[in-house]
Amino acid sequence: MTRIALLGATGSIGRQALEIIAAEPELELVAAASGSQPLDGLAPLTQVGGDLTELLDRAQPDVVLNAVVGFAGLPATLWALEHGVTLALANKESLVAAGELALAAQERGGGLLLPVDSEHSAAYQCLEGRHREQLDSLVLTGSGGPFRGRTREELEDVTPEEALAHPTWSMGPKITVDSASLANKGLELIEAHFLFGLPYERIEVVLQPTSVVHALVRFRDGASLAHLGYPDMRVPIAFALTYPGRAATPVPPLDFTQGLVVEFEAPDLETFPLLALARRAGEDGGTYPCAFNAANEVAVAAFLEGRLPFLAIASTVEETLADVDGAPARGLDELVEADRKARRLAEGAAVA
Ligand code: NAD
Ligand code: MG
Numbered sequence: 001m002t003r004i005a006l007l008g009a010t011g012s013i014g015r016q017a018l019e020i021i022a023a024e025p026e027l028e029l030v031a032a033a034s035g036s037q038p039l040d041g042l043a044p045l046t047q048v049g050g051d052l053t054e055l056l057d058r059a060q061p062d063v064v065l066n067a068v069v070g071f072a073g074l075p076a077t078l079w080a081l082e083h084g085v086t087l088a089l090a091n092k093e094s095l096v097a098a099g100e101l102a103l104a105a106q107e108r109g110g111g112l113l114l115p116v117d118s119e120h121s122a123a124y125q126c127l128e129g130r131h132r133e134q135l136d137s138l139v140l141t142g143s144g145g146p147f148r149g150r151t152r153e154e155l156e157d158v159t160p161e162e163a164l165a166h167p168t169w170s171m172g173p174k175i176t177v178d179s180a181s182l183a184n185k186g187l188e189l190i191e192a193h194f195l196f197g198l199p200y201e202r203i204e205v206v207l208q209p210t211s212v213v214h215a216l217v218r219f220r221d222g223a224s225l226a227h228l229g230y231p232d233m234r235v236p237i238a239f240a241l242t243y244p245g246r247a248a249t250p251v252p253p254l255d256f257t258q259g260l261v262v263e264f265e266a267p268d269l270e271t272f273p274l275l276a277l278a279r280r281a282g283e284d285g286g287t288y289p290c291a292f293n294a295a296n297e298v299a300v301a302a303f304l305e306g307r308l309p310f311l312a313i314a315s316t317v318e319e320t321l322a323d324v325d326g327a328p329a330r331g332l333d334e335l336v337e338a339d340r341k342a343r344r345l346a347e348g349a350a351v352a
Pocket of ligand 1: 007008009010011013014034036037052066067068070072090117169170171173174175233
């Protein structure tokens with residue numbers, strides 16, 4: 001039996017994980033947590049809000065599925081890595097904000113870090129068992145979101161409702177807005193850098209509008225491997241929870257006779273500046289990725305509340321990054337302080 005603690009159990013990933021766990025006799029839910037929604041009787045141990053590491057201490061799981069949204073997921077990520085407990089990571093924000101601290105914790109803990117993000121799960125599978133020196137580069141794909149092909153002018157008045165209408169994936173509101181702005185691909189770029197130890201110049205982002213190809217790996221001999229499948233998060237969730245067993249899921253294999261369209265295009269970095277801003281924050285290192293994430297979280301919340309225009313998400317992040325010093329965090333306290341400072345600056349930029 002694999003004993004699972006599911007954090008963010010009421011969210012989009014959380015609910016799909018519950019389905020996978022219920023269908024797989026080898027998986028046992030021992031603990032579940034949410035931010036504020038009730039969880040009555042969902043698991044032997046439950047917790048609503050508060051410090052999730054207390055729940056993890058009590059539950060002593062084999063696997064932590066961290067499906068909390070945002071920086072709030074960081075303590076649980078660090079807990080799992082530090083304790084050598086397998087971390088199935090959907091909460092990309094924690095790895096983006098605290099990449100170095102997380103990898104140091106994993107080094108000490110010695111456990112597995114399995115990505116649940118579909119692109120990273122795909123890349124993980126393409127990279128498994130390969131020798132580093134054979135590798136040329138990694139390609140992350142993105143659908144381009146609901147606003148692909150639009151000009152900046154056409155984005156001036158877009159509403160949260162329009163941003164929340166994603167063409168291929170059904171997800172929580174924060175990541176859906178991030179997908180519309182391409183901030184999500186920016187976060188994923190930084191996530192991939194930390195997960196796979198690749199320099200940024202060897203990680204490329206391309207758009208693949210039907211979301212059938214999730215990632216590709218290019219090798220030095222000119223060959224590329226791609227990971228394909230219908231866009232359905234139950235696949236990477238099940239992969240991480242049953243690793244290395246690759247349990248069956250209700251998702252059908254691809255049907256190549258049913259008009260499958262696979263085309264690639266370059267992202268429009270001028271219309272969607274958050275991808276380039278994330279790349280620069282990643283390359284600059286230190287706490288710049290933490291500040292990128294914090295400012296983006298603040299700006300997305302303001303956009304969803306109708307306080308900020310869509311295009312101002314990027315300008316808020318850009319202004320925040322220009323105002324922070326980005327100095328590396330020597331520990332969790334300094335990281336939390338960098339996050340807080342970036343949030344304050346972003347709040348200021350967002351009302352200005
Ligand atoms: P969601 O908004 O649907 O759910 C978020 C969950 O986190 C909820 O259960 C909520 O109660 C909980 N939560 C929020 N704040 C919390 C806090 N302070 N403490 C404890 N719990 C808290 O989000 P989602 O779409 O399921 O995404 C979750 C994570 O997975 C995000 O980091 C997202 O980027 C990542 N992810 C999601 C998808 C997807 O398809 N939804 C795909 C890839 C990656
Ligand atoms: Mg993804």
